[in-house]
Amino acid sequence: MEILLSALTGLLYAGGVYLILRRSILKFIIGIIFMSNATNLLVFLSAGIVPGQPAFVNGPQPETEQMADPLPQALVLTAIVIGFGIVVFTIALNYKFFQATSTEDLDQLTNTDA
Known part of the structure; x- marks a missing residue:
């Protein structure tokens, strides 16, 4: 499962x-989403997949090797929120860019002064 x-x-x-290097701003935003999701998956995989019990349980305490580590899960949750904020910010920038230039393609820009 870890190899997959x-x-x-x-x-x-x-x-x-690949999408970040394209000339379209919309493809750039989708590339940022892909990179964010890949980073979240990398952090989650770095802790290893443990088909174990949750970290907080009632009753007798299981062995620590069988418990899931909550730190990578907390880091991924934080990274999801930060990634969502970055995507929303870039979408807002794209909207203002389109209003100012009337184009979404960077190849069609001829004037850099807006």
Whole structure:
């Protein structure tokens, strides 16, 4: 399972880099989303997949090797919120850019003064 998710992480990074290097701002935003999701998956995979019990349980305490680590989950949750904020910010910038230039394609820009 970890090998499959590692391959998926690599594909998301490759797709994200490819889309970021395109000349369309919309493809740039989708590339940022791919890179954000790939980074979240990488952080989650770095802790290892443990089909164990949650970290907080009632009753007898299980062995620590069988418990899931909550730190990578907290880091991924924080990264999801930060990534969503960055995507919303870039969408707002794209909206203002389109209002000012009437184009979404960077190749069609002839004047840099707005």
